[in-house]
Amino acid sequence: MSEMQSRDEQILKEIIGLVAHILKLPEEKIDPNANLFSDIGVDSLLGVEIFSALDKKYGINVPEEKLRGINSLQDIAVLVKELKPN
Numbered sequence: 284m285s286e287m288q289s290r291d292e293q294i295l296k297e298i299i300g301l302v303a304h305i306l307k308l309p310e311e312k313i314d315p316n317a318n319l320f321s322d323i324g325v326d327s328l329l330g331v332e333i334f335s336a337l338d339k340k341y342g343i344n345v346p347e348e349k350l351r352g353i354n355s356l357q358d359i360a361v362l363v364k365e366l367k368p369n
Contacts, residue, residue, distance in 0.1 A: 291360065291364065294364060294367075295315055295356065295357065295360040297340070298315075298337070298356050298359050298360055298363065299313050299315060299356055301337070301340065302323075302325075302356060305332050305333055305336065306323065306324070306325070306329065313356065315355060315356040315357045315360070316355050316356075316357050317355060317356075318355060319355060319356070320354070330350075333359075334350070337359070337363060341363055341367045342367070342368055343362075343363060343366040343367055343368075344366075345362060345366065349362060349366075
């Protein structure tokens with residue numbers, strides 16, 4: 284496994300942990316490819332809480348136009364990787 288793959292997997296694992304904590308669910312119950320809204324039960328208030336936690340953890344501010352394309356934790360991981368300062 285390359286260093287980049289390993290880092291991508293680490294980011295996804297951290298995001299799953301963060302979302303599991305916010306939703307009070309066990310991490311193993313969260314599928315990173317499931318739809319956040321219809322499958323996992325995230326509503327707009329939880330969404331704000333999740334993105335606020337991401338901002339705090341990674342120092343990213345997600346532009347509103349980018350939010351519209353987010354449907355899964357995998358999408359969030361790609362966005363974090365794109366926006367995260369090195």
